[in-house]
Amino acid sequence: MKTGQMIGLALSGLGKNKMRSFLMMLGIIIGIATLTVIISLARGAQMKVMKGVQNFGANAVMISAGGGKMFGPPDGSTTTLTLDDARAIQESVKGIKHIAPFTVNLAQTVVFGNKNTETVIFGATPEFADAWQWFVEGGDFIGDEDTSGLSKNCVLGQTVVRELFGGQDPIGETVRINNTNFKVIGVLTKRGASPHGMDMDNRVVVPLTTAMRKLFNTTAIGMIRLYVEEEGRLDEVSANVAAVIRERHHITPPQEDDFRVTNTAAMAKTVQGVSKTLTTFLLLLAAISLLVGGISIANIMFISVNERKKEIGIRRAFGARAVDIRGQFLGEAVIVTLAGGLGGTLLGLAISLSIAHWKGIPAMLSWQPFALAVAFSALVGILAGLQPARRAAALDPVTAIRG
Amino acid sequence: MIALREISKTYHKEGGVEVRVLRGVNLDIEKGEFVSIMAPSGMGKSTMMNIIGCLDRPTGGKYLLDGVEVAGMNDDDLSRTRNKKIGFVFQSFNLLPMTSALENVELPLIYSPDDMDIAAKARAALEAVGLGDRVNHLPSELSGGQQQRVAIARALVNDPALILADEPTGNLDTASSDEVMAIFKRLHAEGRTVILVTHEPEVAEQASRIIRMKDGQVVSDERRVNG
Numbered sequence: 352m353k354t355g356q357m358i359g360l361a362l363s364g365l366g367k368n369k370m371r372s373f374l375m376m377l378g379i380i381i382g383i384a385t386l387t388v389i390i391s392l393a394r395g396a397q398m399k400v401m402k403g404v405q406n407f408g409a410n411a412v413m414i415s416a417g418g419g420k421m422f423g424p425p426d427g428s429t430t431t432l433t434l435d436d437a438r439a440i441q442e443s444v445k446g447i448k449h450i451a452p453f454t455v456n457l458a459q460t461v462v463f464g465n466k467n468t469e470t471v472i473f474g475a476t477p478e479f480a481d482a483w484q485w486f487v488e489g490g491d492f493i494g495d496e497d498t499s500g501l502s503k504n505c506v507l508g509q510t511v512v513r514e515l516f517g518g519q520d521p522i523g524e525t526v527r528i529n530n531t532n533f534k535v536i537g538v539l540t541k542r543g544a545s546p547h548g549m550d551m552d553n554r555v556v557v558p559l560t561t562a563m564r565k566l567f568n569t570t571a572i573g574m575i576r577l578y579v580e581e582e583g584r585l586d587e588v589s590a591n592v593a594a595v596i597r598e599r600h601h602i603t604p605p606q607e608d609d610f611r612v613t614n615t616a617a618m619a620k621t622v623q624g625v626s627k628t629l630t631t632f633l634l635l636l637a638a639i640s641l642l643v644g645g646i647s648i649a650n651i652m653f654i655s656v657n658e659r660k661k662e663i664g665i666r667r668a669f670g671a672r673a674v675d676i677r678g679q680f681l682g683e684a685v686i687v688t689l690a691g692g693l694g695g696t697l698l699g700l701a702i703s704l705s706i707a708h709w710k711g712i713p714a715m716l717s718w719q720p721f722a723l724a725v726a727f728s729a730l731v732g733i734l735a736g737l738q739p740a741r742r743a744a745a746l747d748p749v750t751a752i753r754g
Numbered sequence: 755m756i757a758l759r760e761i762s763k764t765y766h767k768e769g770g771v772e773v774r775v776l777r778g779v780n781l782d783i784e785k786g787e788f789v790s791i792m793a794p795s796g797m798g799k800s801t802m803m804n805i806i807g808c809l810d811r812p813t814g815g816k817y818l819l820d821g822v823e824v825a826g827m828n829d830d831d832l833s834r835t836r837n838k839k840i841g842f843v844f845q846s847f848n849l850l851p852m853t854s855a856l857e858n859v860e861l862p863l864i865y866s867p868d869d870m871d872i873a874a875k876a877r878a879a880l881e882a883v884g885l886g887d888r889v890n891h892l893p894s895e896l897s898g899g900q901q902q903r904v905a906i907a908r909a910l911v912n913d914p915a916l917i918l919a920d921e922p923t924g925n926l927d928t929a930s931s932d933e934v935m936a937i938f939k940r941l942h943a944e945g946r947t948v949i950l951v952t953h954e955p956e957v958a959e960q961a962s963r964i965i966r967m968k969d970g971q972v973v974s975d976e977r978r979v980n981g
Binding site: 356360363367661662664665666667668669670671672673674675748749752 | 804807809810829830833834836837838842844848849850852853857861862864865866908912
């Protein structure tokens with residue numbers, strides 16, 4: 352019997368009991384659809400975070416005030432990090448190309464004319480631009496004379512420009528922060544989202560000294576950003592920085608740090624680690640759902656073989672060999688699972704796109720779910736169909752034809 | 755064409771009881787004969803048919819079909835032999851339900867290793883039994899007589915040496931029975947070998963040779979001129 356005939360036979364067998372065939376498929380459809388959705392969304396999420404890590408900048412070490420495992424910038428009330436810490440790091444840690452201590456104050460209102468927007472105020476030194484590798488698109492960045500003179504000049508991120516000025520050129524205009532007028536001297540280039548999903552373009556940068564003494568009246572800084580000479584030295588520099596601050600803050604091992612040091616390489620590793628765990632989990636999930644689907648298919652196949660004993664006997668009487676009968680039933684199982692797999696992938700892609708559309712989560716569509724679906728569902732079909740097909744083939748023609 | 759020598763068949767029932775259904779059957783049937791095998795129910799009729807039809811193997815004895823020993827064949831060879839040499843017609847038609855007349859008749863051809871135009875051959879076989887206008891009908895849309903004619907077309911389609919019919923009129927009314935018997939006679943007239951297994955004397959008598967069996971043995975072998 353030729354393969355084409357075998358497929359035709361299996362298809363017509365399935366067509367005669369459409370409801371049953373559909374029910375056989377359902378488990379696989381659900382399993383593969385779930386798998387596809389999770390793969391698409393997980394890959395989308397991973398891509399978003401990796402993009403964030405990229406946006407965050409290369410060769411970067413970030414020191415934040417405040418301990419714990421919290422991610423992201425500290426709130427303004429943490430006062431454990433000082434300019435003296437920054438100076439000590441600069442003097443005793445090797446491999447640093449740029450160092451930029453800065454303050455961060457979240458949820459500040461900036462006003463222009465009758466418009467206002469909530470933003471993040473950064474108090475920065477001129478090194479900030481080099482340390483972040485983030486420069487002005489127009490105008491000037493904070494200069495030495497701004498920090499030494501406590502000037503009331505500021506540089507705006509793109510989001511703030513858009514919110515307050517629309518299409519108008521903001522340079523030379525005056526904005527109000529905390530009841531203080533600032534003159535806009537520059538606009539930063541667009542940077543995108545941070546690894547934590549924050550809009551990095553929603554910021555106003557003012558001179559560090561102005562921020563500390565005039566705006567927020569503090570002697571502490573929020574963070575220090577380092578630009579390390581070589582990417583390979585990120586971990587070494589991070590470790591040395593931590594050691595220096597611990598010594599200055601008199602922290603010995605059992606005590607918890609009152610600061611956090613992180614770097615881009617570590618961030619990328621974290622993301623990859625999370626995605627590896629997620630992938631393992633997904634494979635497990637897929638395996639379980641396909642196992643359940645496979646069991647239900649095997650079950651229905653056994654019932655089907657039992658119900659179709661007479662058909663098997665008739666086919667045998669007219670010359671079907673045992674191997675033809677086995678092929679027919681195995682073919683039915685594999686076609687059901689393959690169709691279920693492809694259907695599940697399409698359904699999964701459609702669901703992924705809908706979720707991406709309605710929830711604003713990025714979904715990444717790729718060929719992998721298709722390949723996985725084909726491979727897994729064919730495998731499940733063969734495993735689930737083999738035993739029922741063998742049983743069908745082993746039936747004695749004389750007994751089978753009696754039904 | 756068929757030579758049975760000391761054929762015996764013994765079944766083992768549950769509990770270890772042996773049932774000797776056939777006890778040394780000797781029988782020769784020549785090519786082109788129209789033979790009835792008669793036996794009361796439960797006297798080895800079906801077993802005879804299964805063995806002659808290569809569905810079952812005898813426990814003892816020799817069976818030569820077209821000069822080939824069948825008793826020693828493996829399962830695949832038996833399948834091939836059934837496919838090429840035997841055309842079965844059953845009392846209960848045994849058509850595949852929800853399958854068109856044409857597809858039912860195609861059945862033996864799809865298991866044939868030879869290349870051919872399957873649909874055309876099946877259509878021709880249906881036309882030969884007068885059902886050329888019913889090719890796409892399902893068995894449930896056909897009368898009993900029509901269903902049995904589809905079954906005969908299926909038995910004929912692969913041009914077998916032997917047509918083997920088990921109570922082919924058992925489920926039919928008189929008119930349909932006559933139609934079906936007329937087809938068998940015509941097949942015989944065309945030179946085919948036909949074996950009818952039946953317990954109805956009026957059916958058996960239409961053949962040219964009647965073999966009567968009892969208790970697993972041949973008790974009489976009668977040749978008739980009128981058949």
